[in-house]
Amino acid sequence: DIVLTQSPATLSLSPGERATLSCRASQSVSRYLAWYQQKPGQAPRLLIYDASNRATGIPARFSGSGSGTDFTLTISSLEPEDFAVYYCQQRSNWQTFGQGTKLEI
Amino acid sequence: QVQLQESGPGLVKPSGTLSLTCAVSGDSISSNNWWSWVRQPPGKGLEWIGKISHSGSTNYIPSLRSRLTISVDKSKNQFSLKLSSVTAADTAVYYCARDSDYGDYFDSWGQGTLVTVSS
Numbered sequence: 001d002i003v004l005t006q007s008p009a010t011l012s013l014s015p016g017e018r019a020t021l022s023c024r025a026s027q028s029v030s031r032y033l034a035w036y037q038q039k040p041g042q043a044p045r046l047l048i049y050d051a052s053n054r055a056t057g058i059p060a061r062f063s064g065s066g067s068g069t070d071f072t073l074t075i076s077s078l079e080p081e082d083f084a085v086y087y088c089q090q091r092s093n094w095q096t097f098g099q100g101t102k103l104e105i
Numbered sequence: 106q107v108q109l110q111e112s113g114p115g116l117v118k119p120s121g122t123l124s125l126t127c128a129v130s131g132d133s134i135s136s137n138n139w140w141s142w143v144r145q146p147p148g149k150g151l152e153w154i155g156k157i158s159h160s161g162s163t164n165y166i167p168s169l170r171s172r173l174t175i176s177v178d179k180s181k182n183q184f185s186l187k188l189s190s191v192t193a194a195d196t197a198v199y200y201c202a203r204d205s206d207y208g209d210y211f212d213s214w215g216q217g218t219l220v221t222v223s224s
Contacts, residue, residue, distance in 0.1 A: 034210040036151075043200055043214035044151065049207055056212075087151055091209035094166065095141075095153040 002026055004088050004098035011103050019075040021101045023088035028068045032092040035064055035073045038100075039084045047086075048073065078103075107132040109201050109215035117195075117222050123188040127201030127215055134182045135159040139204040141211060142175065142186050144197040147219075152197075156204060157184055191222045 003026040013019055023033065031051040036044035046055040048064035051071060061076040075082055083105050088098040113125035127140070134140065141156040155165040157175045165173050174187045188195060198217040205212035 032208065036211075038151075043202075043217055044211070045214075046205070046210055046212050049205065049210045053207075055205075089151075089153075089210065094164075095209050097151040097153070099150045 002029060002090055002093050002096055004090055004096060006086075006088060006098035006101045008101060009099075011101060012105070013078055013103065014105065015078050015080055017078050019073075019078055019082070019103060021073040021086055021103070023066075023071040023073070023098050025069045025071075025090060025092075029090040029092035031067050032090055033064075033066070033071050034089045034091070035062075036087045036089065037082075037084045038087065044087060075103075080105075107203060107213045109203065109213060111199060111201050111215045111218040113218060113220070115219060115221060117191055117220060118224050119192055119222055120190055121222075123191050123195060123199075123220055123222070124185065125199055125201075125218065125220070126183055126185045128181070128183045129203075130182070132203065132213075133159075134177055134184060135179055138206065139209070140177070140184045141202045141204055143200045143202055143211065143214075145200070145217070146194075146197045155186070156209075193222050196220065196222045 005024045007022045035048040038044040052064045063074045085100045108130045110128045117123045139156045157163045172189045177184045200217045201215045202211035203213040
């Protein structure tokens with residue numbers, strides 16, 4: 001199984017700041033990695049797929065990068081509604097998720 | 106816009122069978138997409154557990170393969186999950202989701218339903 005490790009577990013920032021979230025895979029997943037946002041009591045929402053492609057309707061402040069084993073989700077300037085839990089997910093070998101990063105104010 | 110809605114009992118006894126249905130609207134279950142189940146234990150992360158195509162082909166996570174069955178009902182535009190011999194470890198919010206057009210990512214989700222395994 002491919003294990004995805006996200007860091008940090010919790011990230012404390014303020015609105016307007018830049019957020020950088022990391023996801024590391026236990027073996028190469030090429031560019032087959034996605035990022036999701038989940039707010040309390042809600043289903044996850046797809047933000048980024050294939051490492052760097054924004055899903056439909058996702059604001060441009062969200063961007064993804066990386067390939068192989070190291071990936072980054074960047075939120076260029078945090079809005080109040082961006083504070084949530086973020087998960088990465090790979091589809092290279094089955095479909096597995098990271099354990100999540102909580103982005104808090 | 107595709108919408109998914111889970112339904113089923115919220116409480117299942119240990120050793121019983123967990124059964125859920127996902128009704129799909131705004132898209133045909135017969136499309137080229139696969140349809141998945143993802144679960145999330147309370148306060149924990151996400152776990153994809155299995156998926157089905159419109160033709161009935163299935164993929165299950167190995168750890169659940171002996172207990173999990175996913176089926177599709179094209180006449181009702183819905184798909185279902187049955188998980189047998191449940192234990193407290195199967196307590197989770199269960200989401201149904203659509204696999205995206207660009208690969209095995211999940212671009213549409215149901216709102217999720219909490220299933221508790223308890224006597």
